[in-house]
Amino acid sequence: MAEFTTGEAVALELPLARIPSRAGAFLLDLVMQFTLAATMLYILIIAMFAADADSAWLSVIVTVTVVTVLIGYPVTCETLSRGRSLGKLAFGLRVVRADAGPIDFRHALTRGLSGAIVDFWLLGGFGAVAVVTSLCSRDGRRVGDVLAGTVVIHTRQAMPSPSLAVAPPWLLGWSAQLDPSGISDELAGAARRYLTRLPTLTAATQHYLGVRLVEAMCAELRCKAPTGYPPYHILGAILARRQQGSLAAGAAVLGA
Template sequence: MAEFTTGEAVALELPIARIPSRAGAFLLDLMLQLALAATLGYLLVLMMLATDADSAWFSVTAVITLVAVLIAYPVVSETVSRGRSLGKLAFGLRVVRADAGPIDFRHALTRGLAGAIVDFWMLGAFGAVAVVTSLCSREGRRVGDVLAGTVVVHTRPTMPVPSLAVAPPWLAGWSAQLDPSGISDELAAAARRYLTRLPTLTPPTQHYLGTRLVEAMCAALRCPAPVGYPPYHVLGAILARRQQLSRV
């Protein structure tokens, strides 16, 4: 995590993108660039053959293709999407300014030119310079980021909507008699996480964790657990009762 101060003097903490995720995004973008180069080169060659162009035009075609692939692709994609090429989009990354604001064409052009010349291709030894500079930077910046004043971060996930537990109808009468004041916030949060993660747990894990949580909950409530019901029914009933009283 790194702290950014916005133009409004608001402090934000954003997770910095490190080499593994950035390398994955770069490789995906590279595959798209190769496909773009093949398509663009093929179309230009067809046009020259149709017009019976001389060999000099083939050199021009190679330069145009190279510039379009190495520079135009990252610059255009990051400018239009405000810092997210297709590779970064797939890996949940975004380029932002040093104050966490969105980048513009100037930032994208600086990063694109530095990437083609210094970080990756012409002088970058196929990415060795970018890797070394990223390792030496606390924010994982390559040369292009330093020159453009940008940082690559993981996009902040949207906060999930708080889910409300619901008591099963067959346990509503039992839960209505409970006094959940003895249940700590930590224990309630653990039970809520269990219910949220329930679909991802294997049946043995569901039973083991659920049973342990029910035992802890009922110990805090000082009452025996109802017999014959799966743990998630009991936990849902207890949490629903706790929610009900917290709104009173």
């Protein structure tokens, strides 16, 4: 399991896919790619001879087939299915962004190009580079994942619900006046981890870390912290307000 922090500072723990399951998905995709390549070559060569085309077209056909199979197949599958090739679908895997969000064409293209050039074929030693980089990465990421900002997770294991920050009722009025856009993702993530692990901290550590985080938060918000409340109440109110602001902005974009 690995912890992800979304743009709304929501903490998620997701099960990472490791080499055995990823290798199985890759081999299944390889079979599909070989089948696709053989079919394309057969159809295009038959069409070439039927049209009595020049033999120079053979190199064009081979090039188009190789590009389509090695790059077009994974990019198309992962773009249309938001992170799943046929092999990943069979093994219950999905490619997601580093913040656990769904990938788009840009991420799939970066992964596809890197896979063909660096991770597997042209410079990858038939997958040796992908295996070595995955073993060296804490999150099992190959070069394409690092360049695209993605990670591969299991989707068949039970997904824990995200832990959302909740504002104390007595601080709702204060937090409603805040502009959460001034809080950096790094600071919001640190506050989220503090609140999530609060029960495991000693009272002294809770107070010390909480006060420092409140000071940093209020400095970025350019506001004064309310007095008479424990730090985790103030942090909860700020993060809850930030989550509301992010959700409202997302709804506005979708409605546009």
